[in-house]
Amino acid sequence: MKVVETNIPDVLIIETSVFGDHRGYFTETYNKQNFTEAGITHEFIQDNQSFSAEAGTIRGLHYQLKNAAQTKLVRVISGAIYDVAVDIRKSSPTYGNWVGVILSESNKRQLLIPKGFAHGFCTIVPNTLVQYKVDALYSKENDRGIIWSDKDLNIDWPMSKVILSDKDQVHPSFNNADNDFI
Template identity: 45%
Template sequence: MIFHKTPLDGAYIIELEKRGDERGFFARAFCRNEFADHGLATEFVQVNNSLSAEKGTLRGMHYQLAPHAETKLVRCIKGALYDVIIDLREGSKTFGQSYGAELSAENRRMMYVPKGFAHGFITMTDNTEAFYFVDEFYAPEHERGVRYNDPKFEIEWPIKPVVVSDKDKNHVDFDPAIHLK
């Protein structure tokens, strides 16, 4: 695997290191030792799968508060999506900053999302499917979200959202006193 640091402290884009021949290729998508060498989470307790039927479906920006904050490893397995993270760790040098990258079935990239980050994506094709590996169990009482178009985060979505849930549309503007407690 090839680990690329993003501009946000602790977050990575991970590429497969392919070994191939006339049959195709082989690559590891996860290795506990390599993740540990980079100081990343090595134990995942849930694998979630989402399918978004329509291009322009926006999901996010979601996170869980401590003690159930989640590390996520996100991979697109069908179609393409633009994956976005926001650093919500108070005291972090990149607090309040966002970063996005395209993940697709074709490029096989993964986004490593540290604890304390909000996460979401917009689909770039119809019938886009993603897998999320998470290191904490879902805890609805700790679930939070920030609005995908909150001006504080200056997220530049590559296409206009077409499908957004009411829940994701109706988050209030970011306020640490509300969103981080």
């Protein structure tokens, strides 16, 4: 397993070993011992999966307030996404900065997004299946978001025409979002 640092500390790209032959391939997408040896000690308690039929589907930017915050380990089973993590930790030197990484069925990369980050992704091909682990349960009362198109964040999304849920259309701006991460 290889851990690749991004321009924001703690947001990590995970590349697992892939063994292929004429039949296809095999990879361990998560092995607690390997992750622990790499210094990743989050205790994941739930797996989530989302399917997006259309390219240009944006889900996010989502996070939960501090007392219910989630670390996420995101991967793509089929298709491809542009995955984004935004640092919302107010005392962080990278506060307001973001990382964008392509995760796909073919590159088999994963993105580790720790607590204190808003997360979202845009599908870049149709019929994309995303799976992610979390280390805390969903909490409706702590669920928050930031509008995907925030001009202060200036995220370089790969699509200009996007598909959004009703909820994701009305998130506040980065500067107006409810945020208790110090």
